[in-house]
Amino acid sequence: MGKSRRVVITGMGVVTALGDTLDRFWSSLCAGQSGVGPLSLFDTSEFKVHFGGQVPDWDPVARFGVKEARHLDRFAQFAMAASMSAVEDSGIDFERYPSHTCGVIIGSGIGGLTEFETQHSIMREKGPSRISPFTIPKLMVNAASGQVSIRWGLCGPNTAIATACASAANAIGDAFKLIQAGLADVMITGGSEAAITHMGLGGFASMRALSTRNEDPTRASRPFDRDRDGFVLSEGAGIMLLECEEVARARGARIYAEVLGYGMSADGSHITAPDEQGRGAARAMNLCLNDARVSPDGVDYINAHGTSTGLGDLAETRAMKSVFGSHVDRLQISSTKSELGHLLGASGGVELIASALAIHTDVLPPTINLDNPGEGCDLDYIPNVAREVKVERVMSNSFGFGGHNASLLIGRYRPSDA
Structure with a gap:
């Protein structure tokens, strides 16, 4: 077996409660700012928990247009936006590379929960004939990786990982191994989630997994602290572009770090x-x-x-x-x-x-x-x-x-x- 290839990170994109640009995200994180606050996606008055890490001012139509936004569940919208940012950040031109050498692996613990709830309500209120034909393509966990590959015509390895809160890490690890083994040269990878929904919030709250610090949400997430009382449910995406070192250096890419x-x-x-x-x-x-x-x-x-x-x-x-x-x-x-x-x-x-x-x-x-x-x-x-x-x-x-x-x-x- 030949020597393993080196793998580097050349582009990154985020959608989080602390912003959807790397600069804003990183400066807020290092300043110790909290992105946690009251939820406005739906009325939480009957829920045990009223706060979370909601992506602020999200407007999918402004980002993708009416048609594309309508075909993407919120989790896939986040994945697409973060992927677009990562590709732009990397400076890569996919048209210069064989499409089969470039792939996508994006993880999600739950997938299209928003679409599932929406269509279930429609079925209950109006009957099964009114269920949208886009329901399954929107809610499936692999919708994000599939849609991202379609945007750039990437025909290399394409999978989706669903291992709960390890999903994105497993996705990145698998992408790393594919490049290292010579089975791909470039991979878009990471994870996306949009589980701040009625069932998402209610389900985690029923497990008593969430903090109930409703009176002070910015201080609710307190890892390793004596007074921690559960996690804070958040949403967003983190996507990066991985490349084999040879390809990245040949195009003069900026390299953030190496995956070891x-x-x-x-x-x-x-x-x-x-x-x-x-x-x-x-x-x-x-x-x-x-x-x-x-x-x-x-x-x-x-x-x-x-x-x-x-x-x-x-x-x-x-x-x-x-x-x-x-x-x-x-x-x-x-x-x-x-x-x-x-x-x-x-x-x-x-x-x-x-x-x-x-x-x-x-x-x-x-x-x-x-x-x-x-x-x-x-x-x-x-x-x-x-x-x-x-x-x-x-x-x-x-x-x-x-x-x-x-x-x-x-x-x-x-x-x-x-």
Whole structure:
């Protein structure tokens, strides 16, 4: 087998509660601003939770026109917008490359929940004959990856990943492996989610998974804090363009970072609760390090999964201690969900973009609302204030319902011939 190819990040795009441009997103994140607030997508008065990380001022018609917007569920709209931003950011011209060498993998934990609810209501009120013919193509989880490939005529590998909150990380990891193995040269990848709906909000609230801090929503997401009481439901997308190093350098692309390793595992223990000792999470991190051929002391910063749940934050902390041993006290860690809330299947994409920007700008975003660390949560979580510090390698963790665990490692790019 030939030598594995190097894979680099050349373009990134976001749609989040903190903005839909990289500059606005990153400056707000590093300033410790919260994108969480009261929801206005529908009347939440009868719900236990009235707030979330809603994308502000979203106007799909202004972005795509009436016809295209009508054919895309909200989650696919986010994916398309973030993909367009990532492609523009990369400067790539797909017409210069064979279409079969360029592909798409976009993850989503739930897919077109908005369309499902809308058409179900129509069926109940007007009968099955009034269901839209666009229902299935809009709500299917692979709608985002399919529509993105159609926009640019990309005929290479095209799949969709649905592993709950690990979806985007798994998508990026799979795209990385395809390029590394020579099965693609360029991949658009990441995740998208739009689960702030009646069923989404009500379902997670019924599980008691969400924070109920209705009186103070900006302080509701508080990973690793003693007073955390659940995660904050958010929406959006995080999409990046991955390329093999040779293609990227040949066209003079700006390179944000290099993808070094990918690990995934399953807890195999419970459909929603994590393994209390974080054994599955630790396995994913170890596999990621082994894949990258990097020792634990070679990692400088971790963008943690850090959802602000009692069990999850403690399990992840235990996992990091298990993997990094004595080096764990020198690790810098933060959870950007403290500002963004939890984007579910999109979270891994947005958080790897934040990780790449941390390398690119030499700034580590903080964990806001961390006032009193919870019992057992005794690591350096970069509380409340960003740090200006140069880091070489960054790990991003994503763990999802179903016991899915995924870890990605990226590093500062240095050319082989430098």
